[in-house]
Amino acid sequence: MALSSHIEELKKKHHTLSEQVEQALRAPGTPDAEIAELKKQKLRLKDEIERLTATS
Template identity: 45%
Template sequence: MSSVDHIEALKAKHASLEQAINQEVKRPHPDDDVVCSLKKRKLQIKDEINRLSSPTSH
């Protein structure tokens, strides 16, 4: 898998996590632990995307 493909896969996962966060928040009684966990994973993916996209990583 090329780095571009890997970044695109990470972006798709990032969007999926955003959707999961939105669904959880809209529930009548959202689970704060689940929301926190999803947001943490989303941030990790964003950091990895930024790391892979930086000019120094090539």
């Protein structure tokens, strides 16, 4: 897989997680731990995207 397409896949996943976080924040019964885990995943993806972008 080319680096640019890998980065694009990571960006799509990041966007999907953003939407999931927004939905979780709007849902009154969503546990804080679940929201925190989604945010951690999102941050890891962002860091990976930045790392790969810096090396290309």
